[in-house]
Amino acid sequence: MTGAWVGWLPWAVAAWLFGVGLYGIISSRHYVHLIGCLTIVQSATYVLLLSIGYRRGAGPPIFHAHPPSTPAVDPVMQVLVLTDIVVGATVTALLLVLVLQFHKRRGIVDPQQAAPLT
Amino acid sequence: MKPRVRTALFLAAAAGAMPALVRALPHFPAFGDHPSPYADRVLASAPVDRHVQNVVTALNFDYRGFDTLGEEFILLCAVTGVTVLLRGSRGEHRSARTGQVEGRPVIPPGEAVTLIARLFGVATFVLGLSVALHATSTPGGGFQGGVLIASGFLLVFLGEGYRGWRAMMQAELMDAVEAAGALVYVGCGLVGVWQGLPYLTNTLPLGTAGSVWAGGLMPVINAGVTCAVLGGFGMLFIEFLEETRVNPDAEQDTEAPKS
Amino acid sequence: MIIAALAPFPVVLPLGVGALLLGVSKHLPRRGPDVLAILTAAATSVICGLLARSAAETGPITYWFGQWHLLGDQVVGISFVIDLASAGVGALVGFLFAATLVFAWGFFEEVHAHFHVIMLVFMAGMVGFCLTGDLINMFVWFELMSVAGFAATGFALRSSAIAGALNFTIVNTVGAYVFLAGIGLLYGQGGALDMVALGRSVAAHPNDPVMALGFVLIASALLTKAAQLPFQMWLGDAHAVAPSPVSVIFSGAMVSIGLFGLAKLGFRVFGGAPEIVGESRRALLVIGLASAVVGAMLALGQRHIKRLLAFSTISHAGIMLTGLSQMSQDGEAGLLAYLFGHGLVKGAMFMLAGFIAAKCGGIDEITLRGRGRDYWPVGIMMALGGLALAGLPFGPMDEGFKLIEHGAADAGQHWIATVLLVSATLTGAAVLRVAGRIFGGWGELSGDERHGETEEEQEPGHQPAVLLAGPAALLLGLGLIGWDDGGALASRAAAALIALPEQPAPALPGSPGPWIAVLCAVAITGFELARRHLPHWFVALVEAFRVPPTRVLQRMQSGLVTDYVTWLAVGLAVLATAFVFAV
Numbered sequence: 001m002t003g004a005w006v007g008w009l010p011w012a013v014a015a016w017l018f019g020v021g022l023y024g025i026i027s028s029r030h031y032v033h034l035i036g037c038l039t040i041v042q043s044a045t046y047v048l049l050l051s052i053g054y055r056r057g058a059g060p061p062i063f064h065a066h067p068p069s070t071p072a073v074d075p076v077m078q079v080l081v082l083t084d085i086v087v088g089a090t091v092t093a094l095l096l097v098l099v100l101q102f103h104k105r106r107g108i109v110d111p112q113q114a115a116p117l118t
Numbered sequence: 119m120k121p122r123v124r125t126a127l128f129l130a131a132a133a134g135a136m137p138a139l140v141r142a143l144p145h146f147p148a149f150g151d152h153p154s155p156y157a158d159r160v161l162a163s164a165p166v167d168r169h170v171q172n173v174v175t176a177l178n179f180d181y182r183g184f185d186t187l188g189e190e191f192i193l194l195c196a197v198t199g200v201t202v203l204l205r206g207s208r209g210e211h212r213s214a215r216t217g218q219v220e221g222r223p224v225i226p227p228g229e230a231v232t233l234i235a236r237l238f239g240v241a242t243f244v245l246g247l248s249v250a251l252h253a254t255s256t257p258g259g260g261f262q263g264g265v266l267i268a269s270g271f272l273l274v275f276l277g278e279g280y281r282g283w284r285a286m287m288q289a290e291l292m293d294a295v296e297a298a299g300a301l302v303y304v305g306c307g308l309v310g311v312w313q314g315l316p317y318l319t320n321t322l323p324l325g326t327a328g329s330v331w332a333g334g335l336m337p338v339i340n341a342g343v344t345c346a347v348l349g350g351f352g353m354l355f356i357e358f359l360e361e362t363r364v365n366p367d368a369e370q371d372t373e374a375p376k377s
Numbered sequence: 378m379i380i381a382a383l384a385p386f387p388v389v390l391p392l393g394v395g396a397l398l399l400g401v402s403k404h405l406p407r408r409g410p411d412v413l414a415i416l417t418a419a420a421t422s423v424i425c426g427l428l429a430r431s432a433a434e435t436g437p438i439t440y441w442f443g444q445w446h447l448l449g450d451q452v453v454g455i456s457f458v459i460d461l462a463s464a465g466v467g468a469l470v471g472f473l474f475a476a477t478l479v480f481a482w483g484f485f486e487e488v489h490a491h492f493h494v495i496m497l498v499f500m501a502g503m504v505g506f507c508l509t510g511d512l513i514n515m516f517v518w519f520e521l522m523s524v525a526g527f528a529a530t531g532f533a534l535r536s537s538a539i540a541g542a543l544n545f546t547i548v549n550t551v552g553a554y555v556f557l558a559g560i561g562l563l564y565g566q567g568g569a570l571d572m573v574a575l576g577r578s579v580a581a582h583p584n585d586p587v588m589a590l591g592f593v594l595i596a597s598a599l600l601t602k603a604a605q606l607p608f609q610m611w612l613g614d615a616h617a618v619a620p621s622p623v624s625v626i627f628s629g630a631m632v633s634i635g636l637f638g639l640a641k642l643g644f645r646v647f648g649g650a651p652e653i654v655g656e657s658r659r660a661l662l663v664i665g666l667a668s669a670v671v672g673a674m675l676a677l678g679q680r681h682i683k684r685l686l687a688f689s690t691i692s693h694a695g696i697m698l699t700g701l702s703q704m705s706q707d708g709e710a711g712l713l714a715y716l717f718g719h720g721l722v723k724g725a726m727f728m729l730a731g732f733i734a735a736k737c738g739g740i741d742e743i744t745l746r747g748r749g750r751d752y753w754p755v756g757i758m759m760a761l762g763g764l765a766l767a768g769l770p771f772g773p774m775d776e777g778f779k780l781i782e783h784g785a786a787d788a789g790q791h792w793i794a795t796v797l798l799v800s801a802t803l804t805g806a807a808v809l810r811v812a813g814r815i816f817g818g819w820g821e822l823s824g825d826e827r828h829g830e831t832e833e834e835q836e837p838g839h840q841p842a843v844l845l846a847g848p849a850a851l852l853l854g855l856g857l858i859g860w861d862d863g864g865a866l867a868s869r870a871a872a873a874l875i876a877l878p879e880q881p882a883p884a885l886p887g888s889p890g891p892w893i894a895v896l897c898a899v900a901i902t903g904f905e906l907a908r909r910h911l912p913h914w915f916v917a918l919v920e921a922f923r924v925p926p927t928r929v930l931q932r933m934q935s936g937l938v939t940d941y942v943t944w945l946a947v948g949l950a951v952l953a954t955a956f957v958f959a960v
Contacts, residue, residue: 008143019132027939034938041554044558045561051149052564053157061157061173062257064328075174076157077561077564079177079182079185080564082178086189086192087192094196094528098546111543115935131946132950141958154568155569156564156569160453163448182514184442192520195494199524199529202492206531307385315444
């Protein structure tokens, strides 16, 4: 019974994080908060990817301290997560700068009052 | 849309997606227990074919090196975009004097902060360098090491204050380091082409597993990535921190924020 | 052999030159970066052209990076699969970039080397996306393309529409995360990342709901990039904020490439899953038709020229998606031909919009009425473009339309062509109206478009008119040239794209349809511009039909990113339900 629960929990957590992050975005009243919620959506992808890569009883795919035939988790998913992190960091930086410029021009940071053109 | 309508629509969408997710859930790969032939092959191959102990690094810079090239340029592109956005509105001219934003106090860092920042700054810098260098044998690599080194820079700002930061960080140098790192990566790929092989073929001597030079082309590419990342993040920090000061030589900003 | 060795260079060359420019731009002569960038774009186009020709003669070229192909029986390397279609689209992209960089000569004085760096990297991402045969590699170039696009909107510092850049970035980033989730699911079930290998896995488990979910996630990301309903709302805002050279690329290439990627995904990876293909036929048809109609209606109701063109792009991308949805050689051939034609014509239109912004001092159709009288040749070009968009039977756009029409007729759905023709008519009429108002001075009385959003936008205007209008004329000309073998070439490329044996290209007789559409477009334009001279009751009657639905659509296009993401969530939910329950 315990095994069955653990089986679907990672996917449920990923879906929940995705949903909560999206909800945060659509109800946000502050752009920086919105960017934080975007990061939560990103975390959902981390959980999903790393859960797909997980192997029970396996260690990291780094064979410095143990011999190369030790069971290891999936390194391909870890590479994808690294890509994900780089993408997230760069886009967050760009977004923050855009928010900065937006604030300079409009004096507000509320996405719900930010219709681009009059 | 009114907020209540929007929330209702979103919740309806979330509820509407539930049946599909429930239907798909039993078919998801068994957590911790499903076959991954790709991973098995690469885990077996990297220590033997490439003399490398960190399989993630091997995937990053060798098996899937072309992906990482794209990633590095994503970083470069984003940093360039940030530079354009911030410098464009602030003006390229950077005064040697540092101005102040009205109404914002300038508190010099306390002595304890300076001491801790200096100690930890050096330690972070060394740690970052080590993480970057030992990419092929211990956890880490160019991306991780580069970010650590850049964090070390930030500790300089904390400890020395804005004046010390400005004295140490040169935007042109960061730009050059970043560009050089990206060029090194592109160039490493051409080594293979020069020999008539596909782009990014690893043709350098592979060395012994566990050494800093293991992996053939990987340490070189890794060095390039380290430079690109630390240059990129250094640039980001410079540009962001410039926003906390007003250029005293610039004209008054006449554009008042519209409400 | 030698040609195959060129395979990585359409991507590596612009990346390398971009990095070089970033480092040494300060030491180059003043126009150095411009020249270097234009040459690089041209070289990329030429290399893609050579690769296309080689692929057409000897079959698709598969290039394995790092000499990694198989470990045992498992594909572990990254490949470029270069066939006629992929390399052809790559060549178009390179050519569009070269033209737009000529157009952008002298555009940006302060940060101009940075502009060229971003544009070169943008091009590399787009070409890489077209050529790649690996799913994560596809995502990397997709994201590079996106980030370069986000960065490029940052050049519009004088624009008050910076919120548009935020909307663009946020919506597309959610799309990127959805893409990643889809890749994770497909890898988890299929055990491979190479598209061909993944295709085999999918064919082995055709009724797997998780794979269907993976398809939905990746398709949604690509449909977001392609600005299709309900993921389309960011495009209008993005075009309003981006400078003209960047808009040329967004509408001329980036949106279409999203559809091209979707076609590759649908055929190469999911070709072996008949339920998913079948459901795609239905779902993508609905989305395509809806986008075509909604885009056209919104275009007619705009006064901001770039937003008008943006909505017309949504509409034409909807036409392309309708072709894609047929999931047959004819449909894909239609997609490819239309992609080429639309890219050239729409690119020219955005260049002309930039011309207007530079020389006439604004971007609002109504306030600029008559200010373009001195530049009437440009007006003629714009009118020609409008007619082309409406369906003028010359050039690749018409070829594509006929192929799509033929495909729909084969499936017994003749009404589809009518819907598409009507959409094209409306968008063409919108562009014609702009041309008439600005360059002819007609249309004193404006219709509903006077309620549209607008802004004061200025772009640098010191460049010579020839430099601004010249590339547009070239693009427009190429977009209207009929090519005798065009249909056959498109069919061949489509066969290569869908990796099935080539069927003979259909014979497509000329039909009166396009001429009727063109006439209708002119009639609608006449109505719009001569409103003052028409009987009151007639105008009121037409408006009664047209205004209420347009108002509803405009209110949905609220400009708030929170609304856009809500619609994205709705779209995801609907598509997920449709596909997961179809397998």
